Amino acid sequence: MDIFCQQHRDFPLEEQDQIRDPVLWENLIIRVRAFTAWQQLLARGLSRSALINFHSRYKYQLMANNPEQYKVLGKLLGSMTYDDDPQVLGPRYFSQLMQALRRCATRGTHTNVLLHLSGYLRKSLSQDERQEMRQLISQYHAGTVPLKVPLTRLKQHLCRHPNAYLTHQVYLDPPSQNLDVRNAM
Known part of the structure; x- marks a missing residue:
């Protein structure tokens, strides 16, 4: 080995x-x-x-x-x-x-990425949708919801408002999608 x-x-x-x-x-x-x-x-x-x-x-x-x-x-x-x-x-x-x-992502770095990604949608989402997204990201950052919650909502918004650049992001296609790992994070 x-x-x-x-x-x-x-x-x-x-x-x-x-x-x-x-x-x-x-x-x-x-x-x-x-x-x-x-x-x-x-x-x-x-x-x-x-x-x-x-x-x-x-x-x-x-x-x-x-x-x-x-x-x-x-x-x-x-x-x-x-x-x-x-x-x-x-x-x-x-x-x-x-x-x-090799370094594992942290709650803080995931939060930063989620904020960046949701920024791409700010013009497409209503004020209520933007507020909901910020709230879900804040709840994730505080540890009250798993990463899967804001990530899923973000992907739902992307389905309605496609963005070619984001569609190809590896981050939005997590390996845990079928493993349910991000419920534990």
Whole structure:
């Protein structure tokens, strides 16, 4: 196992006893899905635009897990020039992404992401709907409702008021959708 880990540093692994914790379990699945998506991207061919698109899809997931690294990775890709080889920059980016995703999202970082995401809908929602959304996010932040409650409401609003950018966000397609993990958060 040690040789495998040395050869595949970015492969998502967790100790068996830690995956009993629903937050750690969800975090592992997020990393497995990121690893899988990266492998699919590599199979299609890594380009500057593919790299930026990948990062764009992971923006809010990364913001929830590790806001500091979200900024660092954004700057890394933002400073990419035509002379930068995506075949060289890509693995460095992905390694940093996987390291950043190892940190579990907190109630505070989830709250921040929910506020950002709901901001995209402020012009589409009525004042009552915006107030309800803020209230659900506040209740989640206070610990009185699980993450699933404001997230579900946000997704309902997105169904009525589609936003192409948000539709592709990994954060809005949580792995726990079928595992009911976010009821425990």
